[in-house]
Amino acid sequence: MKHYPVMLPEVLSGLAMRAGEVCVDGTFGNGGYSDAILRSAPCSVIGLDRDPNVAPRAAEMTAEWGNRFRLIQTPFSKMDEVGLKSVDAVVLDIGVSSMQLDQAERGFSFMREGPLDMRMEQGGGPTARDAVLYLSADELTRVFQVYGEEKRARHVANCILSARDSGDIVTTADLADILEAALGRRGKTHPATRVFQALRIFVNDELGELYKGLCAAERLLKPGGRLVVVTFHSLEDRIVKTFFRRRAGEVQGGSRYAPEVKNTGPAASFTLPKRSVTKPSKPEVQENARSRSAKLRVAVRTEAAPFEQDDRLLPDVISLAELEARL
Numbered sequence: 495m496k497h498y499p500v501m502l503p504e505v506l507s508g509l510a511m512r513a514g515e516v517c518v519d520g521t522f523g524n525g526g527y528s529d530a531i532l533r534s535a536p537c538s539v540i541g542l543d544r545d546p547n548v549a550p551r552a553a554e555m556t557a558e559w560g561n562r563f564r565l566i567q568t569p570f571s572k573m574d575e576v577g578l579k580s581v582d583a584v585v586l587d588i589g590v591s592s593m594q595l596d597q598a599e600r601g602f603s604f605m606r607e608g609p610l611d612m613r614m615e616q617g618g619g620p621t622a623r624d625a626v627l628y629l630s631a632d633e634l635t636r637v638f639q640v641y642g643e644e645k646r647a648r649h650v651a652n653c654i655l656s657a658r659d660s661g662d663i664v665t666t667a668d669l670a671d672i673l674e675a676a677l678g679r680r681g682k683t684h685p686a687t688r689v690f691q692a693l694r695i696f697v698n699d700e701l702g703e704l705y706k707g708l709c710a711a712e713r714l715l716k717p718g719g720r721l722v723v724v725t726f727h728s729l730e731d732r733i734v735k736t737f738f739r740r741r742a743g744e745v746q747g748g749s750r751y752a753p754e755v756k757n758t759g760p761a762a763s764f765t766l767p768k769r770s771v772t773k774p775s776k777p778e779v780q781e782n783a784r785s786r787s788a789k790l791r792v793a794v795r796t797e798a799a800p801f802e803q804d805d806r807l808l809p810d811v812i813s814l815a816e817l818e819a820r821l
């Protein structure tokens with residue numbers, strides 16, 4: 495699969511890098527953004543990725559850019575704990591890379607047979623197979639409903655429970671077969687799509703990472719620093735939108751009956767140059783279908799102190815730690 499960095503012109507315009515500035519690319523992946531950022535201005539980039547498989551691509555970048563580029567293997571939720579001093583820009587491109595999807599042995603794709611793993615870090619923590627084997631029917635239902643927006647979540651969970659009672663579920667193909675039998679083939683989307691997405695988000699605590707990553711960026715960015723976030727899922731965009739609006743001093747809930755009121759809490763830690771979301775251009779969607787659900791938001795750091803981290807923004811779903819304790 496060809497790798498396209500999604501919404502690249504819009505990302506570069508949001509980052510607006512200048513000479514001598516430092517950008518954290520929190521989701522290095524295939525280096526598409528990092529490379530373009532380094533070409534956009536005489537600046538430097540620190541790439542972060544939780545997946546050790548990006549190391550060879552990062553080594554190529556270091557060979558080309560010398561001390562203008564380096565990679566740190568870490569989840570981006572810890573970007574302010576890896577020795578970085580305040581930075582001028584942070585970009586996050588949430589989700590999996592085409593490289594990860596293409597590697598059957600990573601277990602991300604129902605189109606390729608491999609172990610049911612899905613851990614971006616390739617070690618530690620429960621796998622997708624552990625989730626499927628050791629979560630209860632209620633817990634699986636909630637994971638599929640919340641992270642996959644799967645309408646027939648309860649039915650799918652029950653089918654998985656029957657299948658795990660009668661035999662083992664080991665590979666992506668085993669699970670894809672169960673899902674196809676449970677949901678049938680209707681419409682263009684493969685019946686396994688939503689459940690695979692839900693398991694991936696769960697196994698990598700992707701929403702927790704996103705929220706903590708935004709808070710870490712808030713602590714790391716200089717006044718005037720730009721934060722650019724690209725998401726692909728409505729749940730992710732909701733977290734970014736709510737975070738940005740709260741940090742910009744707006745209280746959620748603007749409607750005819752409950753108009754948005756100015757926050758009386760802490761001083762705004764971000765301003766929003768553009769309140770609305772930016773979507774990919776039509777030509778980009780035609781060229782790269784994966785970009786069609788992308789949404790980009792930009793915020794600019796003020797001089798105010800960071801807000802307190804408040805994890806209640808996240809949906810109430812069983813935590814990875816609870817599953818890990820059962821294994």
Ligand SMILES: C[S@@+](CC[C@H](N)C(=O)[O-])C[C@H]1O[C@@H](n2cnc3c(N)ncnc32)[C@H](O)[C@@H]1O
Binds near residue numbers: 499614
């Ligand atoms: C969509 S790809 C990024 C593609 C990249 N923008 C490019 O142009 O090549 C997402 C990457 O972010 C990484 N990733 C996802 N969640 C992460 C997290 N919480 N911390 C660090 N890296 C993460 C994945 O391992 C993957 O390599």
